[in-house]
Amino acid sequence: MGRLEIQDLHFSYTAGEEILKGIDLVLEGRSTAIIGQNGAGKTTFVKLLKGLLKPTGGRILYDGTDLQGLTVAQIARSIGMVFQNPNDQIFKNKVLDEVMFGPMQIGMSKKQAEAKAQEALEMVHLSSIQKVNPYDLGLSERKLISIAAILAMDPDVMIFDEPTIAQDYAGKCCIGSIVRHLQAQGKLVLTIIHDMDFVAEYFDRAIVFAKGRVLLDDTPEKVFAQHDILEQAYLEQPNVTQLCHALGYEKTFLTTDAFVAHLQK
Template structure:
């Protein structure tokens, strides 16, 4: 059984104006990026996966449970959602209390919740800020606090809404590391993002939405090779993929590390022939 089954789902906020149209896919573990321009239906889809919204037609199953028959609160042990804006998520006056709230809410003991919260804050490198008010932190740090709040709950599914917003290079590196660690632990990590470089570096599978419909779904390298289809959705491949194309490389490179390895190999080959 897949962790998530989306079966022919449609949704509209206003009757006759569909936001999602007949979307079907299934997800198990691993990392999945859902991409598309503003208005493509990404955020609506994530809210449906969390049972914050219910489909007007079709069905979504989370671990075999139809979201029409449950609530976001009941799914909290399974699905953790990190909001795009941490100010919409954070409400406690102390960082540690904020990160402990989720674990306590799903039934962890005070001792267990504190232990998991400290571990999550260590993961995002903010354990030294545990006694501070979250709103005394920078926006990038508040984003990391909101991520820690979900990590502390140890859900099977982690959804990250625009996780790299307001992050500098080190912050993005930290989030990449967290995604890789979660995947290694067998979690399903989903992101919705406009950061194609982040997608190329971190996510194994890419789902492309355009005007509420599923346009592409497959391995990241395969999806980013379909430049004509991406262009129709007003999307571009990661910068490193575009750069590699200018060198004559016939495939799709997705990270700086891949590009450096390819360039070194090409140079060594050129030197052997010289």
């Protein structure tokens, strides 16, 4: 369920300037964060996975089917994407209508769509504001509404574009619990993100993009241990990792809990 195979993927917006330069990846099972500086090709890559762009070379297979032969609407049944800016996604006048819209577009009945919407709003802790106009809410809540809108469609692949933008600690914990819940359901969870602490806490695999190529691909612990290579990609380690290295620890600690557990031993 939810297997993406990327074969020699190339993409150019203009002739002679490649954004992606031969990406080969298999994405399945593990929650995966795609990280890299602005311009590394991350957003272009996930737009190709969603069918919003078409490759200039190579193939993307979803459970063995070439996405090139599918429409965006067909892909939406299996691959959902939460955009970085919720204002690019939200357009209804009521929160509940917004979250129900996607499920109804992929063939759910109104009753099914409402049930899925209620479930999704419960997951983002916004059930109490379902009759409110989304644009009367703050950016952090609109981001959570945009996440709920895709959750309600129940795709097998869930892509988050910068999910922690505008979120406080509670919001990040909520989104992190959603990542873990989706993975426990057997869904493929992908994110493109600049929040290294969130990657360290909630993701099982980290892929570093640099100049349209894959520079590193491993567990977060192994990726974040490679300080010199991360610097080449203009990336920083998680805050706890940086602190522990500054204190002279050779072992790579990704979270405060991991470091405290080490000290307690």
